[in-house]
Amino acid sequence: MKIGTLGEGIKLSLETKLEKISQIDNINHIYEKKSKFNTLPPYMLVQMVRFFWKQASDLPHSKPTAAKICKSIDFGHKVDIFDYCSEELKEKLNKGREAL
Helix, strand or coil: CCCCEHHHHHHHHHEEEEEEECCCCCCEEEEEEECCECCCCCCCCCCCCCEEEECCCCCCCCCCEEEECCCCCECCCCCCCHHHECHHHHHHHHHHHHHC
């Protein structure tokens, strides 16, 4: 998946896939887990990864190496995380807007 904005990175971090072996049929099953914010974080820390480990190739004497990610990401001054909130939190936030 290509990430071009901070919002896309947040969305990707909240969606994961889990692989588990069933004890009933002994087959691997893949489950999707989608998380939502139940409370607003006072601060949101973002890890900006600029390097990743490149796998060793099939060539002889090749080793895993660090490779730089040369892709620009758009970082705005504000991040709207409303779409990533639980329904209960969305209702609380909407009530707070109506009170203003």
